[in-house]
Amino acid sequence: MDSSREYDKYIKRLRRIKIDLDENKAYSRLTDKIEGRRHNYRLITANALTAMVIILMIYSINMPGQSVNSGLFSDYIFQQKSLDGDSVLNYVFEE
Amino acid sequence: MPHEHGTFPHFLLSIIYTGLEKCVSELSFDEVYGYCKNNVWNLISKYSFTKEDREDIFQEVFFNVHKALPRFRGDSQINTWVYKIAVNAAIDHVNRQKRHRMIVNVLGTLRVIDPEPVETGPDIEELKPLEKLSPRQRMVLLLSDVEDKKMDEISSIMNIPAGTVKSNLHRAREIVRKEILKDGQFKGI
DSSP states (O other): OHHHHHHHHHHHHHHHOOOOOOHHHHHHHHHHHHHHHHHHHHHHHHHHHHHHHHHHHHHHHHOTTSSTTTTHHHHHHHOSBOTTSSBHHHHHTOO | OOOOOOSHHHHHHHHHHHHHHHHHOSSOHHHHHHHHHHHHHHHHHHHOSSHHHHHHHHHHHHHHHHHHGGGOOSSSOHHHHHHHHHHHHHHHHHHHHHHHHHHHHHHHHTTSSOOOOOOOOOSSGGGGGGTTSOHHHHHHHIIIIISOOOHHHHHHHHTSOHHHHHHHHHHHHHHHHHHHHGGGTTTTO
């Protein structure tokens, strides 16, 4: 009985406890974390979009039989020899 | 909310994300935060024993609320839903800390790292009798005796059967009674 009374008193005392919340600090910490998450999402989306654009570009350039000049652009970038058989580097740095 | 305006694509994507978040959920995060912050803080401030823990759990709760808000279907009251998240975050936090302390102690014993300083316990005298309770018992006791929640509500919030709530509450009360009477520190309040 005694312990029950003491318990009730303790619970009343526990209910009365008020610890102040630093609202500005809590909210700014929270928004920083949320903004960090948004930033990560934006980064992932931007990277995925960039990768898609690159894949599409490479695919459209290398699509076989789509135009008379198919592969010309990629050849221009990746081939070591120009169309007349000279080295591309010689052609580029030729005065 | 502060926005970080970097490049134009970033700015555009931030507008799209904010718009999507608002479209998907009828309630805005700020509304939920404003409505529930005091209740959550009152619970957490008595559940955890240090200022840092209180602030960490509070941040964790509303970060999880922000993540889960688009999936809130209105099956329960928003307050109950946020309480569920708060209870899980608080219990997880304490369990995570226990695991961390255990690993640090083992590594300290093996002299891999310096042992952590001994904890001083709760920063408020009234919370000391709660120290001996398990994370779940402490939460059940606070929800039932301090927050005046009913058994079925606690069962729903904590996602445990009502029988388990009752047995946890019974055990928690027993432990706290013993702690109160020990040394007579809370006698004559």
